Amino acid sequence: MVACKETRAFIIALHKKGFTGKDIAASKIAPKSTIYRITKNFKESGSIVVKKASGRPRMSSKRQDRQLKLFQLRDQGTTSTELAQEWQQAGVSASGRTVRQRLLEDGLVSRRAAKKPLLSRKNIRDRLIFCKRYRDWISEDWGKVIFSDESPFRLFGASGKKLVLRRQGERYHQSCVMPTVKHPETIHVWGCFSAKGVGSLTILPKNKAMSKEWYQHILREQLHPTIQEQFGDEQCLFQHDGAPCHKAKVALGTKHQYFRSMARKLPRPFNPIKNLWLILKRRAYKQKPHIFDKLQALIMQEWAAISQDEAQKLIDSMPWRIAEVLKKKGQHCKY
Template sequence: MGRKKLTMEEKARALALIEQGMPVKHVAAELNVSRVSLFKLKKSAASLPTGTLPPRKLGCGRKRKTSERTDKMLVRELKQNPSITAAELKKKHPDLLQDVAVRTLQHRLQKDLGLPCRRAAKKPLLTDTMRKKRLQFAKQYRDWTPEQWKSVMWSDESTFRLVRGGSSLVRRPSTVSRYDAHYTVKTVKHPDSVMVWACFSGKRAGRSLLPSKERNSPDLNPIENAWNKMKNDLAKSRPTSIVPLKEALKKMWVTMDVSYLENLAISMPKRIEQVLKTRGNMTKY
């Protein structure tokens, strides 16, 4: 025997099939609903304009555990603190949420309010001075072509650890960038394990570089992507001591695809564009 209740989507499909001449018993079998429900639906729709679905009865279904006022409060709390958990929300607002289960709150945040739990991006902490420097650099080189960027020698140092840290979760609306400063976990570099220095350019072997005495902005240096790629690869092999860690790093750098490094160099116009767009704040690069 089929179910008695029909969703609005099932009502629309059922009426469409019945209008096409399909017998009620076949429609009931296809939608796994009772024939009685379909006969009632057909009777209710008969007095309505063509294409109109019978409305849901008032008071039908379980009463919502949260009110419109409560939902606004939840959104306001998550805007102020994207990392707050459903359990913490319940504890903070016992007057409004004492009868609401944590699981219900999680469902309301994710499904109804569009605030699913997402993994926060880790980005370097930017001070006001650093943001101004990024913006100034972007304005200065906004007209450079990919070929010019390929002639730059990119260099930097990075620390490679034997064990990488975990990540954090935040609730972020899908309309907001993952790299918005409010929704990222700030990280700070600390000396540890092995310190590595390297450099590259987008030019292939045998081609000269443009002479330059100016250092590149460290916050926009594409070599950071190469470091991150190497750290991700290390996380898979997980060397357990310094010696194999050093050997793995040397091998990774020597065997790195030249075209990958070239693509990093010519990505600078996009990086510049994003920095200008965010007024010096964080971007995905």
């Protein structure tokens, strides 16, 4: 415990009056060890100020610390061990732990890299063109748009790292293992939604991916009824991405027949239905389905449970998505 100046002065005053350390501790002004340390220091130095221990001298100078930071910023994927080896060649013998401490002082911490699609020059240009075109749209404008997309769902599909709390010897206990399969069965799902809530959801046959024929069928049998139900005679815009099956002539003919000029291409990262898929997968996988039919039933159940408020919040985020991408000049950002 570090005692304040007033506490130290009071302890020394009692000490001068003949009180023992035990007597002073009885007043509960400070722990007994702190009282003995303060009185011992007073006897040796005649001062109530407790000198701080000098500690181990810092092994690197400020210039060398700046050099380490430059090493790290040159390649931010470099490990602390690799940085320690590079720093050693520059004259500083330090461990990986010391390297991490130095970088932490500069606010540099180790984090898992964000996964984002590779952006070509064309991708960046398309993103900027789209954002500049719709930069003045507000939530009410986006509320007249119906978004669509496809997504795969896999049995044992919650990929990535899983953290568990376990005791020693429980590494391979059933409750502490994340099961994996080499070729998991996959369900491909198509869905759409708007500010009015979720629309139709189509589950393709087992291990069947979207094709131009399926897309034509979905537009006619699923999307059109959803638009009629949510918008009636009110005009709306239908947004999708540039997947090959979406651009097929047979699908384009269907869209022209039913929706005339309403279909517009949307750069993939902007589609708020991506966030809806994350919500749906989190809720479905949380129940750990291990049977194909069970996963299929959970997908339908959880899709129907998504509220209109959740859909509206995603629509309301569109102006912020546009502004953020413009701010980053089309480069990677949150959206």
